Amino acid sequence: MKISKNDWYFIAVIVAVLGIFYAISGEEKTKRVPLDDKHQAAYELFKKTQSKMEVDKTCPACHFEPGGVPFPAKHPVKPKDGPMRCLFCHKLKASAVGK
Structure with a gap:
């Protein structure tokens, strides 16, 4: 079987x-959620519910602007009125959630 010119284009x-x-x-x-005392409650909630959206609801308690833990200057999305979706990008450490 001979390979034609069109076949070579397709392969290329x-x-x-x-x-x-x-x-x-x-x-x-993307940075992972730290496994520290401040975030321990989030890990425990995820182990209990297996729901990232439930964990996301706890983030505004500390991560809000102004007055909370500030977002980095290059952070792509800074939520205004909508729900925070931190765990859409930031992952929990697999060793801590049993995966």
Whole structure:
């Protein structure tokens, strides 16, 4: 079976797409939720409910502006009136949640 010119184009496109996916994949840059005394209640609530949305409801107790723990200057989203969705990006440490 001979490979035609169109087949080589198709192979080149597939290799290019896979190369792009490989190039953009990399180390996760989002910070994980610290496993410290301040966040222990969040970990315990997640173990109990297995619901990230329930844990997210506890975040505004400390993380709010102004007056709370400030968001970093480069933080992409600073919620205003809507619910905070911290665990949409920030992950809990797997060793602490039993995964």
